Amino acid sequence: MATIRDVARLAGVSIATVSRVFNNSPRVSEESARRVRAAATRLDYWPNTGARSLTTSRTHALGVLLPDLFGEFFSEVIRGIDHAAREEKLQILVSSSHADTGELVTAARAMRGRIDGLIAMVPDNGAGSEIQQIVRRFPVVFMNPRTKMNGCNTVSIANYDGARAVVEHLVGLGHTRIATIRGPKGNADAEQRLRGYRDALRAAGQMPEPKLELQGDFTERSGFQCCAELLHLEPRPSAVFAANDYMAIGLLSALRDAGIDVPKAMAVTGFDDIAFARYLDPALTTVHVDAYGLGEQATRSLVPFMRASRPSRCTHIVLPATLAVRSSCGAADAPQAGPIRRRRRETEPVPVKGKAPLRVRSPSPTMRRPRGKAGV
Amino acid sequence: MATIRDVARLAGVSIATVSRVFNNSPRVSEESARRVRAAATRLDYWPNTGARSLTTSRTHALGVLLPDLFGEFFSEVIRGIDHAAREEKLQILVSSSHADTGELVTAARAMRGRIDGLIAMVPDNGAGSEIQQIVRRFPVVFMNPRTKMNGCNTVSIANYDGARAVVEHLVGLGHTRIATIRGPKGNADAEQRLRGYRDALRAAGQMPEPKLELQGDFTERSGFQCCAELLHLEPRPSAVFAANDYMAIGLLSALRDAGIDVPKAMAVTGFDDIAFARYLDPALTTVHVDAYGLGEQATRSLVPFMRASRPSRCTHIVLPATLAVRSSCGAADAPQAGPIRRRRRETEPVPVKGKAPLRVRSPSPTMRRPRGKAGV
DNA sequence: GGTGTTCGTGTAACCGTTTACACGCTCGAA
C-alpha cells in the first residue's frame, strides 16, 4: 500500500506538502496540489487514518458499549447513535455482550486510542470505582444509568412516569384491582417501573399488595407463566400492567389459551411499545419508549464534550415516555394521550436546566416512515 | 494520560521491557514484570491501541458497511457479526446509510488503518471499478451481493429457493391463480424472489402473467395499496406471494378492511419471517431468513483472510431459507416444512465445496431463546 | 582460563502521519 512518502516521491515534493494537500491547507500552490493529487490517484493512495489520529490525538470515532444487541430496543438505540454520529462525521466502534462492569471496562480499555468519546449502558449496578476508571479517561455519556451518577453525562428514559401514567390510565378506566408482572429484581428499569405502578395505585387510594406483584424476568415465557398465578388470585384482578411488552405478549397468549377475553375479562398493558405491539390482537396498550431518541440524544450530548478542551458541565437528560392507548386495555376508541408529564424523583436524574428534553416521536413510526429495505 | 515511557521511568526499566510485559513476552524477569505492573497500576496506564496497531499493522478490528440499520434484519445481521467477532476478540467499526457505492467507498476509505478486514453490503448494482478499490485494499466479504462477484468472498441468502418453495407450497395447496407483490425494480433480492415465483409457476404448468405481478417497494404501505388492484383482477387470484413480510402485513390489513377472509378467500404469504409474522392474525406463512447467520457466517469466512499472509481461495456461501408454514396460507395444521433444498442458479454464488452451509435456525427464535433485556 | 550459551535488558529504528519552525524567494515600500 502506498504511503505519503511514495506520493511525495512521485509528485516530486516533500511529505509535508502532500499532507497539506490532503488536509486542505491553503498554503499550497495550485501546481503542487495538482501534482500531488495526480500522484495519489496514480498510486491509489488512501491516507492511514490510524496513523493520522496518533499525531492529532483525534480519532473521529466514538465507542458504543452495550450489554446486548438483541431485540429492537438496542437496534433502535444504535440506529439513533449512528444517525447522529453520521451527521458529525464520526465513526462508531461497537462492542456488546457485557455481562458486568468488569467486562465493560475491559472493552473500554481496548478502545483506548481509537475513540474520542464513549457511550455506554452499564449492565449492572456496578462498582463505582470501575466506572470511574472510564470516566477519568474518556468523555462519556451513560444511557439509562442505574444510579444517579454525578460527574458524568446521562440520558435516560422516564420509566417511572411511563409506568405511573399507564397504571393511572387503568385506574381511570375504573379498575380497582390491578396486578403487575414485574421485571427481574435488581434491574433498575424494572424497579423504576414498579415504583411508578405502586405510586399510581397509592395516588388512587388503592394500596399496593405484594400478592399482586407477580415476578417476571422480561421474557415472553415469564409472562406466559405468570398467567396461572394471576388467574388464581382471589379476588381476581381485572387488569394487569406488565413491565415490558414481551411479558405482556406472553400473558396475552396464555390468556387466549385459557379462554379469557381481553380486554373485557382482563385488561392488559405493557411497556416499550415494540414494533408489533400494534399488530397484536387485541392491539397492546403500552408505553412508547424512544430508543432511537435515546441513542441520538446520547450522541448529541457527547459531541461537545469530545470537542471541548475544557470539560463543560454535565447534562442529565430524561426522555419523556408516551402512552400508546390501544384496545388491550378496553379503551381503544379513546384519543391517544399526549406526552406524559415529567415528575421529579429524587433517584432519577434531573433534566438539564433551560434545555427541554426531546419531544418523543409518534408512537406509530411504522406507519409513518417507509421501512425501506428492512425486509431484504 | 500515562504513556509507556512514564511507566518505564517509574518502574526503572526501559520501554522495551514495559512493552514486553504487556505483550506477555517470556523473556522478562519476574522482578521486572512485577515492578512494571505496579507502576502501570499506579499510573492507571492503558496501552494506546491505535499506536500499537501502527507498528504491528494489526488492528484487531473489522469494518461493517451497511446500507441502513432500520428494522430487525439489519439488527440481526449486526448481532451475528458482533457475536462471531467477539469470539475472535475483534472490535467492530460500523458505518451505515450508504445510498450508493460511492458512499460505500468513502466510508471504507475512512477506515483505512483502523481495520483488518471488511464486511459490506453493497447498496446498488454499483460500478465494479469502485468495488475493486475496496477489494484491492482489504480482505473483504460481501453480504447478499447483487451480482456474482468473483475474486472475493460472499455470503448470501437463498432468495430464489425460498420464493420458489413458498410458491410451490401454495401450488401444492391447490391454488391455480397466484399473484405476487414484487419488490422494487433493480433490487437484486426482489428480482431473485420474482424469478423463484415465476419458476415455481412454470414448474407447475402455470404460465406467469404480468398482470399478476403487482409492483410494490418492500414497504407496508405499498402492500396495503396493492390490495385494490389485486381485488379487481379478473379472475381474482386465490393466493398472493408478497416478496417481503412488511408488504404482506400491509396487504393483510387492507384485506381485513375489505372484509376478505384470509386464508379462505385469499391465501397470503410473505418473505423474511420478521419477528411478529407469527403474532399476526392470521399468523403469516413466510420464508424464514437467517439474518443472524448471515452476519455470523460473513465474519467467520472473513477471519482466515484477515489472518492469512497469503490470500486463500474465495468462498461463496449461500444460507438456506426455511419455510415457516402458518395459518395465512390455509395450511396451518400442516407440519412445518424442513429446510428448502438448494438449487443451483447460474447467477447465484455457488456454495463452497466440502463445507456445508450453516443450518438455518428455528423459525421461532422468540419462543426458544430468552429475550433477555430486550424490553428494557 | 578461554569459549559458547542462555538470559534479561536496553538502544534505536521504524510504523505513517501532522506540524512547528526555518529557509529562500519575490515583491513593494522606504
Added chain:
DNA sequence: TTCGAGCGTGTAAACGGTTACACGAACACC
C-alpha cells in the same frame, strides 16, 4: 539598495507503541 512581509516549501521532531539487534552477566563446559 535595503528591509520586511508574505508565500510556498522542506526538515525534523513528535505521537505511542513494537521489535531487531546488540550487549553484558552468569554459567557450564572442556
